[in-house]
Amino acid sequence: MTEIFFDIQVDCEATQHAIANPGLGKKAIMGLGEIMVETGTKGSFMVIPSDMRAHAAIYRELEQQGHEIGLHVHPADQGYEEFLGVYGFDMQVKILKEAVAVFSDCMGRVPLSFTPGYGSANDSTFPALEALGLKQGLVSVPTRDLPECACVWGHSPLGCHYPHRYNRCLTGNVDFVDVPATIDPESRMWGGKHPLDLRVELVDAKNHYYTIEKALRRQLAEDSPVKYIKTATHNTYDYADKNNFRRETLYAIIKAAEKICDLNECKLIPANTAEIAAAYRKKVPLPIGGQKLELDTRGRL
Numbered sequence: 536m537t538e539i540f541f542d543i544q545v546d547c548e549a550t551q552h553a554i555a556n557p558g559l560g561k562k563a564i565m566g567l568g569e570i571m572v573e574t575g576t577k578g579s580f581m582v583i584p585s586d587m588r589a590h591a592a593i594y595r596e597l598e599q600q601g602h603e604i605g606l607h608v609h610p611a612d613q614g615y616e617e618f619l620g621v622y623g624f625d626m627q628v629k630i631l632k633e634a635v636a637v638f639s640d641c642m643g644r645v646p647l648s649f650t651p652g653y654g655s656a657n658d659s660t661f662p663a664l665e666a667l668g669l670k671q672g673l674v675s676v677p678t679r680d681l682p683e684c685a686c687v688w689g690h691s692p693l694g695c696h697y698p699h700r701y702n703r704c705l706t707g708n709v710d711f712v713d714v715p716a717t718i719d720p721e722s723r724m725w726g727g728k729h730p731l732d733l734r735v736e737l738v739d740a741k742n743h744y745y746t747i748e749k750a751l752r753r754q755l756a757e758d759s760p761v762k763y764i765k766t767a768t769h770n771t772y773d774y775a776d777k778n779n780f781r782r783e784t785l786y787a788i789i790k791a792a793e794k795i796c797d798l799n800e801c802k803l804i805p806a807n808t809a810e811i812a813a814a815y816r817k818k819v820p821l822p823i824g825g826q827k828l829e830l831d832t833r834g835r836l
């Protein structure tokens with residue numbers, strides 16, 4: 536039976552300046568922890584430094600339960616500009632280093648997983664992550680086209696890959712497994728700039744069902760080395776409230792993923808980002824060189 540990994544990513548940023556509600560953040564991560572226990576699922580909590588300082592004990596507990604705790608960065612909350620993708624290599628390393636120090640102080644270990652705020656990145660980002668010893672994460676949001684957030688991904692790979700050293704949209708030999716967001720590249724939102732993705736709060740359960748089904752069938756057709764469905768949310772909704780709409784939607788997504796796997800004779804395997812990346816590394820060794828591009832000469836006389 537084909538195995539499909541299923542991960543719930545939670546970007547934790549309830550203390551960031553636009554939200555500033557640590558109490559809500561706490562309720563959200565505790566509620567999500569309960570949902571994961573109840574449904575037997577696993578999560579990847581990507582945490583900005585100020586959320587880490589506020590709720591370190593809870594993250595250490597979540598880690599004990601098998602969830603991945605990784606690093607999330609919103610540079611504005613460290614005194615920089617809002618978007619990571621406007622900075623060069625040295626500044627990105629500086630920003631990341633500060634965040635890594637807080638994480639390490641609170642968790643007693645360095646972070647290995649990473650996600651940038653807004654999916655904001657540029658060609659220096661993957662080498663910067665590698666330089667800091669980060670090993671995997673959701674960095675790219677394929678087809679997202681938001682120059683206003685320094686987040687432009689074009690037709691970057693839809694599945695796990697090692698990124699290119701000089702071009703974020705290509706595959707290459709950076710020692711970091713990018714685990715892109717699960718998206719439907721053909722269903723567009725926000726005037727066409729953004730693909731439908733599996734962010735719980737983005738749309739309703741019916742839309743998510745279609746995205747899951749399409750993503751799974753595409754991966755089966757392409758026989759991707761590691762197949763996964765990654766849903767995502769933020770710790771800015773009250774997941775502890777049993778009547779919360781986002782909570783209901785998350786339950787529906789989990790159910791849909793299970794049902795779609797059954798219908799396609801696949802087995803759903805709860806996994807965090809680190810486990811998905813480890814499965815990829817096991818199947819695909821880190822290549823020596825970058826992606827070899829060839830000129831498309833179709834149509835020439």
Ligand SMILES: [Zn+2]
Nearest residue numbers: 546548652653
């Ligand atoms: Zn964020």
